[in-house]
Amino acid sequence: MRIARTIVYYEACLDSEVPDAAARELWAHDMTTPFAAGEHVTVDAARLLEERARREAAEG
Secondary structure (H helix, E strand, O other): HHHHHHHHHHHHHHHHOOEEEEEEEHHOOOOOOOOOOOOOOOHHHEEEEEEEHHHHHOOO
């Protein structure tokens, strides 16, 4: 899952307009644990990223 989360992180930052503060917060996240909401990452954004990571891991 760590690799899938890293891939999803890069895709999110390249494919959409992720604010710099959110990208930094996501990058600082421990990719061995599920994405979580924070100061700059909403609950919905974290949930969507985690769902994408799980799909990526299942396909990989």
